Amino acid sequence: MEQLYQLLHGWFANAPDAVLRTVAIVVPILLIITVFPGVFAYITLIERKALGRIQNRIGPNRVGPWGILQPIADGLKLLTKEDIVPRRADKFVHFLAPVIAVVPAIVLFAVLPVGPGLVPVDLPIGILFAFAVSTASVLALFMGGWASRNKFSLLGAMRAVAQVVSYEVPMVLAAVAVVMAAGTLSTVGIMHKQAGGFLNIAHWYIFQPWGFVGFVLFVIGAMAESARTPFDIPEAESEIIAGYHTEYSGFKFALFQMGEYLASMAMAGITVTMFLGGYNGPGVGWKYIGPLIGVGYFFAKLLSIIFVIIWIRGTWPRIRVDQLMAFAWKVLLPMSILNIVAVAIAHYMESKFWAWIVTAVLLFVAAVILSKIGSPQNVERRTYRYAA
Amino acid sequence: MGLLGKGLFAGMAVTARNFIGSYFDGGRKERLFTYQYPEEKMPLPENSRTFPFLVCDDEQDPVGTMRCVACKICETECPPQCIYIVMDRDEKGKPQQRPKVFDIDISVCMQCQICVEVCPFDAIKMDCDYEKSQHGRFDELVEHLPDLLKSNAYYNRIKPTEASAVDARLKAAQEKKAKKAVPAAKAEGPAPAAS
Amino acid sequence: MNAAFWILAVITLMGALLAISLRNLVHCVLSLILFFLGVAGNYFLLRADFLGAVQILIYIGAVAVLILFAIMLTRNVTGTEGPRDMFGLGWWAGLITAALVAVAVWITLRSAPEAGVTSAGQAVGSVEAIGRELLTQWVVPLEVLGVLLTAALIGAVVIALEEVRRRR
Numbered sequence: 001m002e003q004l005y006q007l008l009h010g011w012f013a014n015a016p017d018a019v020l021r022t023v024a025i026v027v028p029i030l031l032i033i034t035v036f037p038g039v040f041a042y043i044t045l046i047e048r049k050a051l052g053r054i055q056n057r058i059g060p061n062r063v064g065p066w067g068i069l070q071p072i073a074d075g076l077k078l079l080t081k082e083d084i085v086p087r088r089a090d091k092f093v094h095f096l097a098p099v100i101a102v103v104p105a106i107v108l109f110a111v112l113p114v115g116p117g118l119v120p121v122d123l124p125i126g127i128l129f130a131f132a133v134s135t136a137s138v139l140a141l142f143m144g145g146w147a148s149r150n151k152f153s154l155l156g157a158m159r160a161v162a163q164v165v166s167y168e169v170p171m172v173l174a175a176v177a178v179v180m181a182a183g184t185l186s187t188v189g190i191m192h193k194q195a196g197g198f199l200n201i202a203h204w205y206i207f208q209p210w211g212f213v214g215f216v217l218f219v220i221g222a223m224a225e226s227a228r229t230p231f232d233i234p235e236a237e238s239e240i241i242a243g244y245h246t247e248y249s250g251f252k253f254a255l256f257q258m259g260e261y262l263a264s265m266a267m268a269g270i271t272v273t274m275f276l277g278g279y280n281g282p283g284v285g286w287k288y289i290g291p292l293i294g295v296g297y298f299f300a301k302l303l304s305i306i307f308v309i310i311w312i313r314g315t316w317p318r319i320r321v322d323q324l325m326a327f328a329w330k331v332l333l334p335m336s337i338l339n340i341v342a343v344a345i346a347h348y349m350e351s352k353f354w355a356w357i358v359t360a361v362l363l364f365v366a367a368v369i370l371s372k373i374g375s376p377q378n379v380e381r382r383t384y385r386y387a388a
Numbered sequence: 389m390g391l392l393g394k395g396l397f398a399g400m401a402v403t404a405r406n407f408i409g410s411y412f413d414g415g416r417k418e419r420l421f422t423y424q425y426p427e428e429k430m431p432l433p434e435n436s437r438t439f440p441f442l443v444c445d446d447e448q449d450p451v452g453t454m455r456c457v458a459c460k461i462c463e464t465e466c467p468p469q470c471i472y473i474v475m476d477r478d479e480k481g482k483p484q485q486r487p488k489v490f491d492i493d494i495s496v497c498m499q500c501q502i503c504v505e506v507c508p509f510d511a512i513k514m515d516c517d518y519e520k521s522q523h524g525r526f527d528e529l530v531e532h533l534p535d536l537l538k539s540n541a542y543y544n545r546i547k548p549t550e551a552s553a554v555d556a557r558l559k560a561a562q563e564k565k566a567k568k569a570v571p572a573a574k575a576e577g578p579a580p581a582a583s
Numbered sequence: 584m585n586a587a588f589w590i591l592a593v594i595t596l597m598g599a600l601l602a603i604s605l606r607n608l609v610h611c612v613l614s615l616i617l618f619f620l621g622v623a624g625n626y627f628l629l630r631a632d633f634l635g636a637v638q639i640l641i642y643i644g645a646v647a648v649l650i651l652f653a654i655m656l657t658r659n660v661t662g663t664e665g666p667r668d669m670f671g672l673g674w675w676a677g678l679i680t681a682a683l684v685a686v687a688v689w690i691t692l693r694s695a696p697e698a699g700v701t702s703a704g705q706a707v708g709s710v711e712a713i714g715r716e717l718l719t720q721w722v723v724p725l726e727v728l729g730v731l732l733t734a735a736l737i738g739a740v741v742i743a744l745e746e747v748r749r750r751r
Contacts, residue, residue: 053410054403057422093609125710128636135644139616142651146609154655161648168644185710315403316396 003117028120032109040261041071047310054314081250086149094147098252101140101259104133108266111187113278115295119188126187127179130270131172137263138164141244148247156243159321160234164225166328171221173336174214177343178205178274191278200284204277209360210342215275217336222267226260229313233321268305276301331374338366434547437514439494440503447539454537455511458487462503462512470496490536494520495529510554516546588628595621608654616647633710
C-alpha cells in the first residue's frame with residue numbers, strides 16, 4: 001500500500017494527497033476482497049476433485065468442463081436457500097456470528113507479503129496482529145452455538161472453543177521461535193531474513209531443525225484452528241448434528257464455511273511467510289518480471305500447503321476430543337517450548353554446523369520421549385458390569 | 389515421533405498412490421472406477437434381471453412370431469398378480485393361440501422370475517433394462533404388448549448362455565416333432581403311392 | 584487523527600454504556616467486546632501497537648471468552664428484568680465513583696506535560712523497547728508474574744482434579 005501510494009504520487013504529483021491516499025488504500029482492499037474469495041471458491045473445487053481422486057472417483061465434472069463452474073453453482077444454490085432462524089433464537093447474535101467468522105479471516109490477508117513490495121499493510125507487529133485477529137474468530141464459534149438455542153449446538157460450540165483455544169498455544173509458541181530467530185515481528189522482515197543463500201532457498205527456516213519442528217507444529221495448529229480433519233470434531237458430518245453451525249442455512253452457512261477455508265488459507269499463507277521464505281525463490285530479484293515470479297512462488301507454495309492439508313483430510317481419521325486435548329497439552333505444548341529453547345541454543349552457538357546437529361538431536365530425542373509419554377499405551381482393560 | 393508417525397505416512401502414501409494412479413488408469417477402472425453415467429454404463433453380469441419381456445422369433449413380424457400362446461399360466465402363478473392377459477379371438481369368437489392384451493404392471497412386479505420358470509413355451513424371459521422411469525406413478529408404469537415384444541436376437545444378445553440353451557432345447561424339440569411326423573408320413577406315404 | 588479519536592471514543596463509550604444497560608447478558612458481553620475493541624483502537628492511535636494487539640489477543644481472545652463461558656454455564660441469561668431500581672444505592676455508588684475518577688483525571692492532566700504523549704510514543708511503545716525493559720529493568724516483576732501464573736495454573740488443575748476425584 002505504501003508502495004502504491006508512492007507510485008501514484010510519482011504519476012499524479014499534483015493530485016490532492018487525500019485522494020491519493022484513499023486510492024492507495026482502496027485498491028489493495030478491492031484486490032484482497034476479490035482475489036482471495038475467488039481463490040477460496042476454486043479451492044473448494046480443487047478439494048472436492050482431489051478428495052475424489054484420492055477416493056478413487058472423479059470429483060464434480062458435470063457443471064462446466066472439469067467442473068469449473070461448480071463453485072458458482074454452489075454459491076447460487078446457497079444464496080437462494082431459505083434462511084431459517086429458530087423461533088426463540090437470539091436474532092442479533094444469530095445474524096452476527098457468521099460475520100464475525102469471516103471478517104478476521106479476511107483481515108488476516110492484510111499482512112501477507114504476496115510479492116516484492118506487495119503487502120497491503122507492512123505492520124511492524126505483523127505476526128502479532130495476525131494472531132490477535134485469528135483469536136477473535138473464536139467468538140464466532142461461541143455466538144453461533146449460543147444463538148441457535150439448541151443444546152447440541154451449544155455443546156458443539158463448547159468443544160470447538162476448547163479445541164481452538166488449546167491449539168492456539170503451541171501454534172503461537174512455534175511462531176515465537178521463528179520471531180526469535182528473525183528478530184522482528186513484521187512479516188516482511190521475517191521473509192527478508194530468509195532471502196539469500198543458494199537459489200534463495202537455502203536460508204528458509206524449514207531447513208533448520210527448529211524450523212522444521214516449528215513448521216510441523218504450526219501446520220497442526222493451523223489445521224486445528226480452522227477445524228479441519230483430523231480435528232474436525234466441531235463440524236464433521238457425523239458429529240453432534242453439525243456442532244455450532246447446525247441451525248444455519250443458506251448463505252450464513254456458506255459464510256461459516258468461507259470463514260473456515262479463508263482462515264486455513266490465511267494460516268497457510270503465514271506458514272509460507274514464516275517457514276518457507278514467503279515469495280523468495282530463484283529469480284525474484286530480476287528487474288521487471290521479478291515481482292511476477294515472486295507472486296507466482298507465493299501462490300505455488302500456498303497451494304502446495306493447501307494441497308497437503310487436503311491430502312491429510314482425505315487420509316487420516318478423526319481424533320477423539322479427549323485425545324485431541326491430550327495431544328495439544330501433553331505433546332505439542334512441551335515440544336513448542338523446547339523448540340524455543342532450541343532456537344536460543346542455535347542462536348548463541350558460534351558454529352552453525354554444530355548448532356544444527358545439536359538442535360536436531362535435542363528435538364528428535366524430545367519428540368520420541370514426548371510421543372511415548374503422550375500416547376496412552378497402558379489403557380486398562382475395560383470391565384463390564386453385566387456382560388460376561 | 390519417528391516411530392510413532394510411521395502409520396500416518398504409510399496412509400498418506402496409499403492415498404498418494406490412489407491420487408496419482410487415478411490419472412493414469414487408462415480405462416481399466418482399477419484406480420478410478422467411476423462410470424460416467426449416461427455416457428458409459430456399468431456392464432451387468434449375465435444373470436441380472438429387472439422386468440419380464442415376451443420373446444418373438446422374428447423381428448420383422450413380432451406379433452406373428454411370438455411364442456406366447458396366452459395359456460395364462462404366468463398370470464396365475466405370479467405372486468403379486470401383476471400380469472393381465474386377454475386371449476385374442478377372431479371374428480367368429482374362436483380363440484387364437486395369441487394374447488390380444490398382455491399387461492405387466494412394473495410398479496407391482498417383484499422380479500421373482502416365477503413367470504419365466506413356469507412358462508412351458510419359453511415365451512417370457514427376464515430383461516435387464518433398468519432405465520424405466522416415467523413421469524407418472526400409475527398408468528405410465530404399466531407395460532403393454534407392443535413394448536413387451538422383443539426379438540430372440542435381442543435375447544441372445546443380453547443373455548447368451550441362457551438363450552443358446554433355450555434355442556438348443558427348442559430346436560431339439562422341433563426336430564423330435566419332425567422325426568415323429570416323418571415316420572407317420574412314411575407309414576401313410578407308400579400306401580397311397582402304391583394304390 | 585482527531586476524527587479517528589472521536590469515532591473511537593464514541594464506539595468505546597457506547598460499548599461501555601450498552602454493556603451495563605442491556606437486558607440480555609450475552610448482549611452485554613458482546614458490547615463489552617466492542618468496548619475492548621475501542622480501547623485497542625485508542626492504543627493504536629497512541630502508537631502503542633504492541634499493547635493494542637495484545638489487548639485484542641488477551642482481552643477479546645481470552646477474557647471475553649472466559650466471561651462467555653461463565654455466562655453460558657449459568658441459567659437465567661435472558662433476564663426479563665431490566666435495570667432494577669433507577670435511583671437506588673447502586674446508582675449513587677456509580678455516580679460518586681465517576682466523579683472521583685473525573686477529579687483524578689483532571690488533576691493528572693493539569694499537572695503533566697501534554698506535549699510528549701504522541702511524539703515519544705514511537706520509541707517507547709515498540710516491541711523491542713518493551714522487551715528490553717522487561718528483561719533488564721523489570722526482570723523481578725516479570726519472574727514474579729511467571730510464578731503467579733504457574734501457581735494459578737496448578738491451582739486450577741488441582742481444583743479440577745479434586746472434582747474428578749470427588750465424582751469418582
